[in-house]
Structure formats: structure tokens, C-alpha cells
Amino acid sequence: MKVKVRPDRCIGCKSCEIACAMSHSSGSPLGIAPRIRVKHGQVVRGQREPSKPYVVTCRHCAKPKCVEACISNAIYQDADGRVLYDRDRCVGCWMCIMVCPFGAIHRDLRAKKVAKCDLCDGRETPACVQACKVDALEIDNSRREQ
Amino acid sequence: MRSFRYIIIGNSAAGIAAYEGIRQKDRAGSVAMISDETAPIYSRSLISYFLAGQIDEEGMLFRPRSFYGREGIEALLGRKVVKVDPKAHQVMLEDGEVFGYEKLLIGTGSAAVHPDIPGGGLNGCFVFRSYEDAKAIKAYLPKVKEAVVLGGGPVGIKAAEALSSRKIRVTLIVSSGNLLSQILDGTTASVIQKMLEDHNVKVITRCDVGQVLGESSVTGTKLADGRVIPCQMVVFCKGVQANTGLAVEAGISVRKGIVVDDHMRSSIPDIYAAGDVAEVKDILTGQRTIHALWPNAMQQGYVAGMNMAGGDRSYDGGFGMNAINIFGTPIIAMGLLRPEVRGGAEVLTAKGNGWYRSLVVRDDRLIGAFLVGEIDSAGVLNHMITHKIGIHGLEEAALRPDFSPARLAEAGIEIDIGE
Numbered sequence A: 001m002k003v004k005v006r007p008d009r010c011i012g013c014k015s016c017e018i019a020c021a022m023s024h025s026s027g028s029p030l031g032i033a034p035r036i037r038v039k040h041g042q043v044v045r046g047q048r049e050p051s052k053p054y055v056v057t058c059r060h061c062a063k064p065k066c067v068e069a070c071i072s073n074a075i076y077q078d079a080d081g082r083v084l085y086d087r088d089r090c091v092g093c094w095m096c097i098m099v100c101p102f103g104a105i106h107r108d109l110r111a112k113k114v115a116k117c118d119l120c121d122g123r124e125t126p127a128c129v130q131a132c133k134v135d136a137l138e139i140d141n142s143r144r145e146q
Numbered sequence B: 001m002r003s004f005r006y007i008i009i010g011n012s013a014a015g016i017a018a019y020e021g022i023r024q025k026d027r028a029g030s031v032a033m034i035s036d037e038t039a040p041i042y043s044r045s046l047i048s049y050f051l052a053g054q055i056d057e058e059g060m061l062f063r064p065r066s067f068y069g070r071e072g073i074e075a076l077l078g079r080k081v082v083k084v085d086p087k088a089h090q091v092m093l094e095d096g097e098v099f100g101y102e103k104l105l106i107g108t109g110s111a112a113v114h115p116d117i118p119g120g121g122l123n124g125c126f127v128f129r130s131y132e133d134a135k136a137i138k139a140y141l142p143k144v145k146e147a148v149v150l151g152g153g154p155v156g157i158k159a160a161e162a163l164s165s166r167k168i169r170v171t172l173i174v175s176s177g178n179l180l181s182q183i184l185d186g187t188t189a190s191v192i193q194k195m196l197e198d199h200n201v202k203v204i205t206r207c208d209v210g211q212v213l214g215e216s217s218v219t220g221t222k223l224a225d226g227r228v229i230p231c232q233m234v235v236f237c238k239g240v241q242a243n244t245g246l247a248v249e250a251g252i253s254v255r256k257g258i259v260v261d262d263h264m265r266s267s268i269p270d271i272y273a274a275g276d277v278a279e280v281k282d283i284l285t286g287q288r289t290i291h292a293l294w295p296n297a298m299q300q301g302y303v304a305g306m307n308m309a310g311g312d313r314s315y316d317g318g319f320g321m322n323a324i325n326i327f328g329t330p331i332i333a334m335g336l337l338r339p340e341v342r343g344g345a346e347v348l349t350a351k352g353n354g355w356y357r358s359l360v361v362r363d364d365r366l367i368g369a370f371l372v373g374e375i376d377s378a379g380v381l382n383h384m385i386t387h388k389i390g391i392h393g394l395e396e397a398a399l400r401p402d403f404s405p406a407r408l409a410e411a412g413i414e415i416d417i418g419e
């Protein structure tokens, strides 16, 4: 299972970011870093007009670079191909950040550990997918070869 | 004599990945994993975190304790292989027992160099490579107020930081002109030196220890220039040497490491090598080298395992990269950064509040990146280096901390990971 992005549909409203932060906090999402992020291309040299939005989130790669790089086995791939994360094991070495081609792993500055998409482990539909009003995020259950 | 379809020497990154690669292709073939270490599968890269007290024994485990039993592997721990006989397809252990194999992986890694200097064998002298080393250092800490760490590479810096976090006054002694001299130039390295010094780690460059002082235990070190530094512990982090002895004796082609082809095959049939003991292609220099990195060992081991079990995978090569934390500041160094290796390449730099970044560009391709403070987009830069993606027009964006694949998408570049 993974979340598939349909860039043509995204309108850049950031509902997914807020839903992600909510889903990963017990109370207020304020100060909780979302694991999905809506980015824009430009911003260089004074241009103000945002270009097309681009959703940065974990692709749950079939042969994940982050898993190969994690020195503590905090990031692992489960039998369903989900790339999950055991926060307690993370030592904050940033190896995974150095190798994720999508820039989908972020530092949780307070905990000195990383935060990444866990597909809202335990929830049937990830919060971001549920929150997206224009169906730019969808669940992909296809199996891929390792 | 017992025989196994697969024998893996070394139960660290390369060995585990090889096992997992084998099992992708062959669910049932018998596997023996042999290691001279007694610990169950642990992560070597974590020993500095263990020394610092940040993680415990459970945190050190890289696979659950049940790994061997559950996965049906014969684990021969605390046993050393002393001979490989390629003709007979056999390995011999120190205790004389002989095992037959069909396919063999040499994943013996490397060993810390223990410099031969007067006093180097006194109580309180250590190297820093294994779990045992970390445990021994930890057990010795109550006797220590001041420590000298020798070697300014990533391992020396990690040892210094771990000891310092234990309230020990640390002096880091570096033979070359700057820290991380295999990776960085002097100007860049001085940023890191300053960070260490701001946290009370004293750094002395261009100097070596001539002698360790003491009767039976360390009481100090005498530097080559005559200076004496009182200390109760000396940690040698003066580099490593690949464990190639078995391969050399078996007649396998060895340079600095075991020479392998892109299928991780050695020069002798049915013998493969992976990890810190193997010499592989550097995709940036085109030369054969040892990368000595955990992810590289994992990738190589996996490819070797798949091929040992009849697969046809190739390993494309890698390049040098390091992620380190200096007292909370994240630092990432990738690719060719030193002037000697980057040649006439262009160097672009940018900095802001709490961050610094430099990029090395040659023929419109990114060949190196150095990031301090803000590192979230490091992986995207890594991907650009690996896949030789043209950087023209993206330089300014790539220098910013908020660089992301969005900027590539806008330039019409898709991140293709081959799925």
C-alpha cells in the first residue's frame, strides 16, 4: 500500500498537511511537523506567483533507499510493502535523509529523530487521502517487485 | 563434514543483506553465517550512540534476537574462519572444524588499525570498531576524566563526541592539516573544528602522538613535538584495514580490498565479496575503491546474495557520503569535495541563519554537496549526483534549504527510481 499523488489534480490547498499533523498529534496539531508537504517550484529571486504545487510524501518505494541506509533498523519494510518507522529505535543519524530521493523524510527537531509517513498505521485510510477534496491523493494497493 | 549450500563469513551489514538476497531467490537452501564476534546481529554504526549512553543493548540489535532461529540459519558465532579452500569448496575454522559450501560470501569487513607506538598497549588504550570495543571503553570510563582521541575522521569525531557527552574532557589529535581530511578541504573543515571547540573538545591538527605514558595504565600522551597531555584513556581511530587475509591466502585477487565484478563475484568461481572488504566502482571517479559505508554494504550484500542464489543482478557502484551530527548540528557531505579530487570544478556556496551549503558542479553535473544545519533536501541532491542529472538553471534553487523535487518537476525532471 502507498499513497499515490496525482499532480494534475492538486490545487495546493494544504488540507493534507493539516490532516497529517492532526493525525500524528494527540491534541493540537500546532508545532507538529506534517510528514506530507506541499511545495512549489519557484520562489527564487522575488517571484511571488506560486507555480504548480508538488506534493512531497513518501512513495513507499519497492526497494527503499531509506531502509538500506538506516543504521538502527528504525525504518523497515513490512510484508505488505509499507515502509514503516519505529520512532524509539531512531538515533537521529540522518542517513535516511541523505538518501531519500524525494526528500520525504524530515527532522523532528525537538525529538532529534526523524518523522516520515507511516500511512497512519492503524487507520484504514490515511488522513491525507481522506482530507484531499479533489482526489489528488489516492491509495495504491498494487504490488511491486523488490 | 557438514555442508551448506551457502556460507556467509561475517554477520554484519553485508552478511545480513546477502542472506536476505539469497532468500529472495531460494527459500530453503541451507545457510551458515559465521562470525568471530559473539554478539547477535548488531549495528556497528551505532557503537558511538551506545558509548554515549543514548541507546541500550536492545537498541544495538539490528535484527531481533529470534532472527537466526526463525529464519532457519545456522549461526556459528564466536568462531573464526582461518582458511578458505576454493578447490575443495571448504572453509576451515580456528577450532579445526571444516564445512563445505556451494557458494561463499566473504563479508569480513575491516579491522581498526592499532598503531605500534611505545605505550600503545597500556591499560586504557582502545580502538573503536566493535561492540566489544565500545563495551570495554564504557567499562573503563569510571577511571577517566580526560581522554585523547587520535584520528580526525568520522569515527574519531564520533568517539570524541560520545566521550564528551559523558563529561570527559577530550583532546582530538589529527595528523593532517584538518579534520575529515579525506572528505573536506581545510576551509570547510574549520567550520566543524570550531563547532567541536565550542563544545569543549580540544582539537590539535598536524600532530601525532609519539608515545603513550604510564606504568601499567595510561597517565598521559606525549606528542611528536614534545608536548605532554595528561589523560587516562587513549582511543585510536587511525583508520581501518580490510580483512582480506583469507582471500589473499586462497589466491583471490586483492588490491586494497577484494576485487569484484559488478555481480559481486571475486576472481575465483563461487566466491563473492561485499561490504567494507570489497573494492567496487566509484561512480564519480570511475576508480575502484572501498566505500566503507553501511548502505553500500547492504546494497552490495543483497546483490551478492541474489546472484549466489542464481539471480542476475548488478551493482552499479557508489560514492563517498557521510552524515554526522556535531553536538546537535547536522552535517552531510557527499561526493567529491576536496580540491584534489574535484579538480577544476566550480564551487557554489550559500549561507543563512544557522545553515551553510556548498555545491560542486562539473560539466553541468553535481558531483559534490556539503550541507550544514539544514539538510532536508540532501537526498534529492544525492539523487542528482547518482543519476548525473543536469543542474543548469537549478543552481540557485539547489543552494537553498527549501530545495525539493518540486523545483525539478518544474524544470521537467521526474525523479525516476526505476519502479
Ligand SMILES: Cc1cc2nc3c(=O)[nH]c(=O)nc-3n(C[C@H](O)[C@H](O)[C@H](O)COP(=O)(O)OP(=O)(O)OC[C@H]3O[C@@H](n4cnc5c(N)ncnc54)[C@H](O)[C@@H]3O)c2cc1C
Binding pocket: A071, A093, A095, B009, B010, B011, B012, B013, B014, B015, B034, B035, B036, B037, B044, B045, B046, B047, B048, B079, B080, B081, B082, B107, B108, B109, B110, B128, B129, B130, B155, B158, B243, B246, B274, B275, B276, B277, B292, B293, B294, B295, B297, B323
Ligand atoms: C563508530 C563507527 C560509526 C559508523 N557510522 C556509520 C554511519 O553513520 N553510516 C555509515 O554508512 N557507516 C558507518 N560506519 C561504517 C559501517 O559500520 C560499515 O561500513 C559496515 O559495518 C560494514 O559492514 P560489513 O558487513 O562490510 O563489515 P563489518 O561490519 O566490518 O563486519 C564484518 C564481520 O566479519 C567478522 N569477521 C572478519 N573476519 C572473520 C573471520 N575470519 N571469521 C569470522 N568472522 C570474521 C568481523 O568480526 C565482523 O563481525 C561506522 C563505523 C564505525 C566503526
Ligand code: SF4
Binding pocket: A057, A058, A059, A060, A061, A064, A065, A066, A067, A083, A099, A100, A101, A102, A103, A104, A105, A116
Ligand atoms: S522515505 Fe523516501 S526512500 Fe524511503 S520509501 Fe519513502 S520515498 Fe522511498
Ligand code: SF4
Binding pocket: A069, A070, A071, A072, A073, A074, A075, A089, A090, A091, A092, A093, A094, A095, A096, A097, A113, A114
Ligand atoms: S535518522 Fe533514524 S530513521 Fe533515519 S537512518 Fe538514522 S536511525 Fe534510521
